[in-house]
Amino acid sequence: DADVTQTPRNRITKTGKRIMLECSQTKGHDRMYWYRQDPGLGLRLIYYSFDVKDINKGEISDGYSVSRQAQAKFSLSLESAIPNQTALYFCATSDQTGEYYGYTFGSGTRLTVV
Amino acid sequence: SQKIEQNSEALNIQEGKTATLTCNYTNYSPAYLQWYRQDPGRGPVFLLLIRENEKEKRKERLKVTFDTTLKQSLFHITASQPADSATYLCALGTGANNLFFGTGTRLTVIP
Numbered sequence: 001d002a003d004v005t006q007t008p009r010n011r012i013t014k015t016g017k018r019i020m021l022e023c024s025q026t027k028g029h030d031r032m033y034w035y036r037q038d039p040g041l042g043l044r045l046i047y048y049s050f051d052v053k054d055i056n057k058g059e060i061s062d063g064y065s066v067s068r069q070a071q072a073k074f075s076l077s078l079e080s081a082i083p084n085q086t087a088l089y090f091c092a093t094s095d096q097t098g099e100y101y102g103y104t105f106g107s108g109t110r111l112t113v114v
Numbered sequence: 115s116q117k118i119e120q121n122s123e124a125l126n127i128q129e130g131k132t133a134t135l136t137c138n139y140t141n142y143s144p145a146y147l148q149w150y151r152q153d154p155g156r157g158p159v160f161l162l163l164i165r166e167n168e169k170e171k172r173k174e175r176l177k178v179t180f181d182t183t184l185k186q187s188l189f190h191i192t193a194s195q196p197a198d199s200a201t202y203l204c205a206l207g208t209g210a211n212n213l214f215f216g217t218g219t220r221l222t223v224i225p
Contacts, residue, residue, distance in 0.1 A: 092157070102148050105157025
């Protein structure tokens with residue numbers, strides 16, 4: 001089984017719909033992150049959480065919300081999806097520093113908003 | 115403004131040669147720099163870390179250099195193989211334990 005599992009892998013949704021992307025991990029890491037990846041823009045941080053009671057906005061949090069249901073679960077919601085939220089979304093985890101062993105990424109969710 | 119630039123979107127190289135990828139940054143003070151590999155349809159995979167007080171790091175056929183004066187990291191793959199074909203991302207780590215990614219360089223190793 002993958003260390004970081006994202007569901008769904010692909011999703012097409014309509015403008016204005018609410019959608020949730022889910023992430024679970026078996027790494028035992030406290031820290032979890034949501035990134036989006038767009039061609040030419042690289043990975044950009046949406047939200048991050050250093051433990052269950054800690055949620056922080058990243059550089060592009062507008063239009064998104066998150067929930068850390070447990071140490072192993074971190075979900076990302078788009079309350080009212082819009083076409084420019086079409087992107088590849090990645091969940092990642094790290095240990096306390098994220099420095100020595102890097103981040104562990106899931107395989108991503110490709111989201112299309114039509 | 116803060117910027118992380120990787121030398122080119124795509125790099126083609128002949129099998130057996132050394133591939134050199136560049137990561138330049140402005141208006142960051144990274145404590146460390148990481149390199150990741152990303153295959154199509156997959157998430158990035160961590161390869162190497164180099165800290166601000168280190169000049170060079172090696173791991174098998176990979177070598178990373180870090181020049182904080184030039185604000186640049188070079189990533190080398192020696193004796194490149196077709197299996198090395200992928201997109202390579204550099205990422206800067208700051209003291210706040212956040213990671214900022216470059217846009218990546220897509221490497222193709224031609225047999």
